[in-house]
Amino acid sequence: MKRTPFATVIVLAAATLAAPAFARDDGPRFAQDRLDALVAQHEEASRHIAQPSAPAEHAQSNTPHHGAS
Template sequence: MKRTPFATIIVLAAATLAAPAFAREDGPRFAQDRLDALVAQHKEASRYIAQDSRAQAQARTQVKTRHDHAS
């Protein structure tokens, strides 16, 4: 397929004019939303880790209690 200079110019012009349509215009707002999402994920992960730590501590206490009663 042979390209003509006119077709190349049309494609380049269309690509150049279409690029701003796909650009993000909400820079600071997007950054704040992303930060809020990351903070929420961190909070949830911290809660999960704390629950897991408490569960492990309870399990160790139960094992220790059983071991003390068996002795």
């Protein structure tokens, strides 16, 4: 299949114009903000895991224990 020069020009122009849409250079400030957000999320998750939830404890304490009689 022979390529036409017009199609080649169209493909090259589209690739050149689309490249900036995919390039993302937010710099080190964006990276630091993202890292801070992830650290805060991790701390919150750690606190949540360390503290047992009250409804779960309440449900466990109110569960009737049926033994073999």
